[in-house]
Every structure is written in C-alpha cells, then in structure tokens.
Amino acid sequence: MTVQLTEASPSRTDLARTDWIGFQTIVRREFNRITRIWAQTLLPPAVTATLYFVIFGSLIGRRIGSMGGYDYMQYIAPGLIMMSVITNSFGNVVSSFFGARFGKHIEELLVSPLPNWLIVLGYVAGGLVRGFLVGGCVTGVALFFTHLQIHHIGVIALAVLLTSFVFSLGGFINGVFAKNFDHISWFPTFILTPLTYFGGVFYSISMLPAWAQTASHLNPILYMVNSFRYGFLGVSDVDVGVSFMIMGGLAVVLFVTAVGLMNRGTGLRE
C-alpha cells in the first residue's frame, strides 16, 4: 500500500473533528482497560457489596429493623451502590492517569493536538464508565438481597452522573500530584473512606446528636448518597435541590482546577 502523506496542515474545523475522535479514543482505551482487567476493576466491588449485604443487611440489619420507613437492607442499598460508584470512579482515574504518568505514555496524549480540557474530559469519561459499570454490578447484587423501587429515575441518573464526575475529577487531581504509588492510595484511605462511611451510607443523620448532624453537612458525600437514595426511596436527610447545587458546584470547581493544572503542566511538563 502506498502511503499518502499529508500535504497541508489541518484547519480549525479539522481540529474539532480531531477532538471528537480523540475523545472517543481515550474513552475506548479506558473501557478496554477496565474490561481487560475486570478481575481488578469489576469483580472486587461486586464481592465487597455482597459481603456488605450479607453482614450489614441480612445478619445485622435484621436486628436493626426499619430506617426511614424502609427495612434496613433497602435503606442501605442505594448508599452501597453510591459508595462503589465513588470509590471506583476515583480509583479508575487516579490509577489510569498516574500509571500513564509513571509509564510516560501520557506523553502520547501530551504531544497530540488534543487540548488539555479534552484530555481531562477523556479520563473523567473513563471514570464515569467504570462508575456506571460497577454501579450496575452492585445494583445487580443488591437485587439478589432486596427489592429496589424507583421513586425518580431522573434524580438517580443525575446523582450518579454528578457524583461519578466529581470523584473522577478528584482522582485526576490526585493523579497529577502523586509522585509514587503510595500517594495514590493515601487520599482514598485516609480521606475518601472515612467521608464515605460518615456520609450516611449506613444510617440516617437524624440518629446523630445535633453537633454531629451539623458536622455531617460539611461532608459532600452526604448530599450524594441522600439524593441518590431519594431517587430510589423518596426519602432524604437533605434537600435534593441543594444537593445537586453542591455537586454541580464541586464539578465545576474541580474541572477548572484539573484543566488549570494541565495548562500549567504540573507534574507533566518541565
């Protein structure tokens, strides 16, 4: 086959097409990575969720009785799904992006004509893919143990989308600053996990003393878990509208931060 060489530089219109194909390529690469290593990406959350449902839902939950007007298993199911979405969205982007930095193949993207905001969006889309896949798996596990009604599908979709978006961006920023593999486990272990456990996954904050309820309102995960739970059960400890405003605000702030870091070349360009 004779190779035809490019004779002219692409136009700005060509660049818009380049951006779209480039974005698809990043997402496809992330999807292939997630499915290639499914035993590390999709299976563990399903196993963990099964353990949670067996221990907290079936064994301990039976003694707890109802919460928010629903049996305990039903009450915690949306929270457990959201917990897996948060952890996996974050984990996917931080490991993929830091891995690309560590292996230097991030340079494939840095030397390409793709703009920085699109590279960020591509990785975030990878986090969304993982979040949705894992969320789907955990929902499937939940359905083995309990019945899940749907109160408002739009709220469910928007809550999971914004939450996954926010934590994918969090993973990206962590990946930018990380200098070794310890640094990519530090934030999930010492910040994300405590915030998730205190974010109303397993309880209603109405059970807490007044000061703890006030403190809980500083935890963004509380709004994510409760808006998601509202979508299923129609009950929430916080106003759903306020929750979406907080999630949307966080998404904007983190996106601007991530693109700013890319533009400055933090951790990427000398």
Added chain:
Amino acid sequence: MDALSIEQLTKRYANGVEALKGIDLKVRPGDFFALLGPNGAGKTTTIGIVTSLVRKTGGRVSVFGHDIDTELELAKSCIGVVPQEINFNQFETAETILTNQAGFYGIPRRVARERTETYLKQLSLWDKRHAIARSLSGGMKRRLMIARALVHEPRLLILDEPTAGVDIEIRRTMWEFLRETNERGVTIILTTHYLEEAETLCRQVAIIDKGRIIENDLMSNVLMKLQAKTFVINVRSPLAQAPVLAGYACRLTDPHTMEIDVTKDRGLNDIFVRLAAQGIETVSMRNKVNRLEELFMRLVSHSPAQGASK
C-alpha cells in the same frame, strides 16, 4: 515557510540550569536535518519545547507557520515524534498502540486500522501486532515508536536518538526506511550519537553545545571544513620504521599498520605512488575515524565552557 523555525529560544529550568541560551534554527521543508551535540547540550530540551513536553522560557517556535504560543494544536498536528525513552503503554499490543495514537490525531478508526497495518508491515512488526509491547525486543520497541510517530502521517518527523541500543543490521534497515520516508516528502530532524548515521542520512547539520548552536550548515560544507583527515594503511610486509613521505605526517602503529595525516589540498594517489616507490605494498586503507566525528570533537572541544546544561 519553514518546516521548523526557532528564534532566540531560551530555557532555564527551575533548578537554575540554563539549558538553551537563545538558539536560532531553521529547517526547510523536505530536509533531513541532523541536530547533534554532546550529552546535556540541549538537544532533547529543544525537541521537548517543539513537541510541548517542555515549556520554553523565551523565544519563538513555529512549525509549518504555526506558532506554538498561538496555534499549538495546529503545530502539534504536523509533528510526529520518536522520543529517546520508550514511552508507550507496555501492557497494550503493538496494534492497539498504533490505532490509539492515530485516534489521538483525529484519524477515523477504519483509516487508523489500515495505516496501522501499513506501518507495522513497513517496519516488519506485522507478525507481532498482537504481542504485548513489553514482550518485544529492544529493536522492535524502537521500530514500534517510529511506526507510532508516522501513523498520523506527519509533515515533520522528529527522532531523538532512534537507533540507540539497536544492532547494526536493524540500524541500517531503519536508515533505509527513514531515507524512504524523507523521499516521500516528510521533513526529518534527527538527533543521534552515531555520527556515521548523521553523515549517511542528513543533508543539513546543526551542532549544539552548552545551549548554543556552534555550527549550522549543509553537511557537505561542514565536512569541507575539516583541514586534515587521518587514514590507516595496512601494508603487506612488516616495517621497522615509518616511511618518510614528504608533505605527509606518517606514524607507524605496528609493523603492518601506519597512520597518515592528509590535508584537504592533497590527494591520495600521491601516497600510493610514493609508497610503491619505496617498495611498500598497500593491502588496505580506511578512515581512522568518521569524518563528522572528527569535526564534531574539534568543534565541541573548542566551544567556550559556560556552565553546565541539562
């Protein structure tokens, strides 16, 4: 319009090292250009700036008329780069690496697959298309990086020591491939420590040392600047001492071998005539060192020392 235009390019790293001290460089379209220099001279920094992996401190860079300050994406779309270090995902297959790279440059999937096949075949990697990159040999990895740099069919190909660590057979195959690529119209900039490689392939050469360009001319003009060349001559019968040849400096390194310095105004025929007149039979003759290497060493050793560079 130049393929690459660099004006007063400076780079000072955060640690204070001044890697580039205001270099000017122009590469014409279709050129095969050698950018040479010792380790730490500023070659990789220059390439890093052109490909946006390193941020410049000052100066201007444009690629086919696209200034990297105002039209970075357009400039980058014209460039294919083969870096010094392996920088592809070692866990992906050769085929995936190429199709993805094409995608990053906006090549539709179907075309990307066709080009992947073309370039993997051209670089003798088609049989390895399903192999995980990590499992490839050093030479295969180098060829994969060249294929990856070409898959979006750039107008300017930049190779930063592409043949480092590969055996001579593969190196010569790669030279042939690069020569064909250049003949198809791709402008090539090559940095290398193998000066024979630069002399064989490149028509234009710039030598950079301590962040400054100390030579920039046609390869033929640069080589003309050599005042003298040293030849090694093997003789059939052993000699007790170096023969006296008027106008030539002659040294005996062992009974069968001597070195003769020949200035550029003298021919070689005269040497053979004079040796034959003394009854000395010549068996073989060769250059003592590569000509460009000889010039390179002279230029670099005479370049003023002005601090270390990255």
